[in-house]
Amino acid sequence: METQTSIEYTQVINRCKELFRKKTLDYGTAWRILRLPSITDQIFIKAQRIRSIQEKGSQKVDDPIDDEFIGIINYCLIALLQISFSKDERLEIPYEELEPVYDKWVADTKGLLEQKNHDYGEAWREMRVSSITDIVLMKLLRVKQIEDNQGKTLVSEGIEANYQDMINYAVFCMIKIKTND
Numbered sequence: 378m379e380t381q382t383s384i385e386y387t388q389v390i391n392r393c394k395e396l397f398r399k400k401t402l403d404y405g406t407a408w409r410i411l412r413l414p415s416i417t418d419q420i421f422i423k424a425q426r427i428r429s430i431q432e433k434g435s436q437k438v439d440d441p442i443d444d445e446f447i448g449i450i451n452y453c454l455i456a457l458l459q460i461s462f463s464k465d466e467r468l469e470i471p472y473e474e475l476e477p478v479y480d481k482w483v484a485d486t487k488g489l490l491e492q493k494n495h496d497y498g499e500a501w502r503e504m505r506v507s508s509i510t511d512i513v514l515m516k517l518l519r520v521k522q523i524e525d526n527q528g529k530t531l532v533s534e535g536i537e538a539n540y541q542d543m544i545n546y547a548v549f550c551m552i553k554i555k556t557n558d
Contacts, residue, residue, distance in 0.1 A: 382494060382552075383487070389551040390483055393450045397479065401472045408455050409468045413536070414524045416456045417517060420543065423448045424513045431507045443554050449513065449547040453540040457482045460537060486541040490548070501549045509546050509553075516543050 408416070423445045430436045461478050462470065494501075501509065520539045523529075528536065 382499065383491070385552045385555075386487055386490065386548055389548045390450070390487075392551075393447050393454075394479065394483075396447060397451050397454070398472060398476075401475065406468065406470050406475070409459070409462075409470065411455075411459070413456055413459060414521070416452055416459065417520050417524060420449050420452045420456075421514070421517045421521075423452070424510060424517060427510050428507070428514060431510060443551055446547040446550050446554070450544050450551075453544045453547070454479055454482055456540050457537060482541075486544050489538075489541055490545045493545075501546075502553070504549075504553075506550050506553050509550050513543050513546050516546070 411419075427442050427445050430442060436442075458475060458478055461482070516539045519533070520536055523533070523536050523539070
C-alpha cells in the first residue's frame, strides 16, 4: 500500500519531471557544459533566494518560492545525470536517453526517503520550511567542501548522497507548501 508521503512525493516529482522534459525539448541539454561545481552553485543561488525571501518576508520578483524548490530538485537531478554521463562527451543527449536515468535516480532517492522516513517517523512534517531550507544550504556547503577537496572524504557520504538528500528536503518543502495553501 502506498503511503500519503509516497503519493505526495510522486506528485511533486511528476511536476519536476514535466518541467525538465519541456525545458529539454526547448533548450536541449545545454546544462551538459556545466561542471559539477557550477551546478552546485546554481542550486545554491536558488536556496539562497528562498532563504532571503523567508528572512525579508517579501519578494520583488514574482517567481514563486515553490518554483525555486523545483529548480533545486531538477538541478540536483541534473548533477546526478552529469555524474551518470561523465564518460559521455556529447553535449546533446536526447530526452529519451535521459529519462530512464532521471527515473532511476528518482527511484533511488525516493527509496532513500522511505528508509529514512521509516526511521525518523516523518519528523520533517513537524519542521518549518525555513529550517529545511537551512538544511539544504548546509548540504550545499558540504558539497562545495567535498568538491574543493576533489571528492575526497574521510568519513562522510559522497556528493551523490548529498544531492539526493537535497532532493528529498526540497520535496518535503513542496509538500509542506502545498499542504499549507
